[in-house]
Amino acid sequence: MTDTKSTGRRPTIRDVAAHAGVSTASASLVLRKAPGVSDETRQRVEDAMKELGYRPMASARGMRGKTFTLGVLVSDIQNPFFGMLLEGVAAAVADTGYEPLVGPAGSTRQTQSRMLEAMRDRQMDGLVLIAPHLREDDLDDVARQIPTVAVGRHGPAELFDTVAGDDARGSGLIVDHLVERGHRRITYVTHSGPDPDDDRRPEHVRERGYVEAMRAHGLDEFIDVVPAEWSLEGGRRAGALLRGRSEPPTAVHAGADIAAFGLMTELWSGGDRRPALVGYDNTPTAALPTVGLSSVDQAGFEMGRRAAELLLERLDGRTEPRHVVTTPELVVRASSTGPAD
């Protein structure tokens, strides 16, 4: 610490350059690990950075170059499946120099758009959109400007990548299983979000899978789709509705674990574990011994990791879209193995 002018303010790249006896341009080259710097100069600059405790200011970098920030747009932090996805994203991004920041966007199209704009305003280098409630146009629009990966949204898309489970198949697994256990009156609870017509959203793909599987088993007449938000409260409401029926279903494909828990609260409160319930996502709660909720596992961590990897590839220059589809697996537990009537 000989010539370090230790003023209170944060050191800038100019301080580093002066300390190392080079131009700011050279210091910038070193900072960006760009070619065109001799080993000796590089070393001197790196030493200076360390000595001064220099840290680049993201705002300033964002003005011309990159911010090294990735935005992860998520509707509902409460949903544990999203938590698993996030862990995967975080794991893949660790030590790449990029920093993931999560934007809680709510589950209306308006709040999601606002968060998306906020991320754009903040010059994020890349985006991971988790089950976004956004129109295809808006997605294309943002993807034209920022490398984007959508998770839980089905492809194909020209301008961004997607990572999604094979939801039709997942629904098929559930129906097959329930039919095998002797059920016929099987209801599917779909997510009633702001996109009732967007056939790329998981709830609709799951619905198609459900309908097809029911038909394949000759159960056309029992096809029954109930709309309810995929949340604890939504599940509860759907449960109340089903319970009020004269002929309630003997089994329910809840669409998501979180909805299954709500259904459970309402339908199983008497102590009787009926109707049979199957969730989707295989969250940790489903696996608790006292819960024992059958559920479709779609490896949230892996999906998150894969999504982040795709994004990093895009940041590296890839432009042709890629669409990853993962294969779901049914995990059978006590919630669907009781008597069928």
Next chain:
Amino acid sequence: MTDTKSTGRRPTIRDVAAHAGVSTASASLVLRKAPGVSDETRQRVEDAMKELGYRPMASARGMRGKTFTLGVLVSDIQNPFFGMLLEGVAAAVADTGYEPLVGPAGSTRQTQSRMLEAMRDRQMDGLVLIAPHLREDDLDDVARQIPTVAVGRHGPAELFDTVAGDDARGSGLIVDHLVERGHRRITYVTHSGPDPDDDRRPEHVRERGYVEAMRAHGLDEFIDVVPAEWSLEGGRRAGALLRGRSEPPTAVHAGADIAAFGLMTELWSGGDRRPALVGYDNTPTAALPTVGLSSVDQAGFEMGRRAAELLLERLDGRTEPRHVVTTPELVVRASSTGPAD
């Protein structure tokens, strides 16, 4: 759309100024809602902004002014209690012009420091730190530069605000309840994080409350503290350890719901709901009818909202610290009302 030069690039404040026929300085004043602009000029500029679809670039603002971004540092997105806190924060911040972004920081001191630095680099205007694994020095250090509120960390502190539940009292409620139900061998599972000596962290305050309550009941000889990470896996490990004992406890104060679930997985797998379990945080899962975990409710949503409000006050100029302590309530469910031996 008469004279709008609709080039492809994003409009800047200069475009707005030109369109409105004023200087960029005036446009900036309008943007910041600063005084010193006539109503007429303000109107013209606002119209121009709307017409051009202008959105300020956060990076550029960050260079001299503010970024209007708040950082929420959180260790474990998976923990549903944190999710509840986040909802509270998001609710309080909505429509203030600030945007909350969540940084998943992991649960080691190193990863948390890195995330904190990342937030500093990004010129965040304010920080909410949720149960941070950071040294008091580091906290003071950052709080000197950025308005900061710590949640789940006990005060007093000179330089930042805190919001915390009265954890000693919460532990007392649990012990009182269990003793009343006839238990004497009551174990407390503490969080074995990277801060074994930091007596302001909740796990230590809960431990003190536990020890004091046990003493008050004359149960000194049964005081038993088991360290385990407050996570599903940590709880599981603690459960395995307790089960291996010759004289296992008849009741466990798990410290946190998420740990209680892990304990449950390991200890209740036989179907027998023993030992009695009590969690902390009253997460939605605890309330499921099949789970029925007794738990201390500390109103996560309210805590998050309160924290964000304090932060907004600080951003508004307050500098003297405030420390909010909320009163916990015990919610008794089936997990702690079985027979006591």
Next chain:
DNA sequence: ACGTTCTTCTAGACCGTTCTAGTGGCATAA
């Protein structure tokens, strides 16, 4: 008429980076 004060507005520096368009030096080729 003049000075003072207040309000509104503006030119231009500034923030900390990146990037463009060079400069200068050295090695090699003709």
Next chain:
DNA sequence: TTATGCCACTAGAACGGTCTAGAAGAACGT
């Protein structure tokens, strides 16, 4: 010798805002 190419390096503009210092004009008192 000069021309050519390459490499390491740099001055200074540029990015899109904010902010300082000061100008211009209006209102008022003397």
